[in-house]
Amino acid sequence: MSNLRSFEGLVTVREMPLRGMITLRGDTEVMTAALKSVGFELPERGMCNGAVVWMSPDEVLVQCPHESVGQTLAALQSATQSMHALALDVSDTRTVFEITGAATREVLAKLAPIDLRSAQFPVGKVRRTRLAQIPCAVWLREESAAEAIIFRSVAEYALGVLQSAAHPQAAVGYFASNKM
Numbered sequence: 001m002s003n004l005r006s007f008e009g010l011v012t013v014r015e016m017p018l019r020g021m022i023t024l025r026g027d028t029e030v031m032t033a034a035l036k037s038v039g040f041e042l043p044e045r046g047m048c049n050g051a052v053v054w055m056s057p058d059e060v061l062v063q064c065p066h067e068s069v070g071q072t073l074a075a076l077q078s079a080t081q082s083m084h085a086l087a088l089d090v091s092d093t094r095t096v097f098e099i100t101g102a103a104t105r106e107v108l109a110k111l112a113p114i115d116l117r118s119a120q121f122p123v124g125k126v127r128r129t130r131l132a133q134i135p136c137a138v139w140l141r142e143e144s145a146a147e148a149i150i151f152r153s154v155a156e157y158a159l160g161v162l163q164s165a166a167h168p169q170a171a172v173g174y175f176a177s178n179k180m
Contacts, residue, residue, distance in 0.1 A: 011101030020069030
């Protein structure tokens, strides 16, 4: 995908290159064993450990290079074939936007109905929420860098609402002034 979209404003919003994404569903023991078989670890509840995103008590999203999604999916399916589980490639149905800059929390707070203060939303914490009207999963990779996974079919709209929230004349300064 060579036409990746981006925007510079209060933050930089950038569509990320295609990423391998596999939904893995099952109980905790099944997911732990399956992930371990391919060299990944189940993150703590509500967290992202880089490669694996906790989505719900019975679901994680495994991220890997797009080129290796087939191999990773086959290994997960093999590891769970005798168990009640689901491993499904969702790579082509999702896109990832990276939001970076000092106003990352500020921009996300304008769009997502979640408490983005540091104590409630620390680095690595995952929330399934909405950006405007778009279902998404969002987490902070670091204090001034977030990732939001959304459906590819609404990527254009997502970029538009992120651009509006990140417009230089749309600064609010809540997080900067309150040091939360």
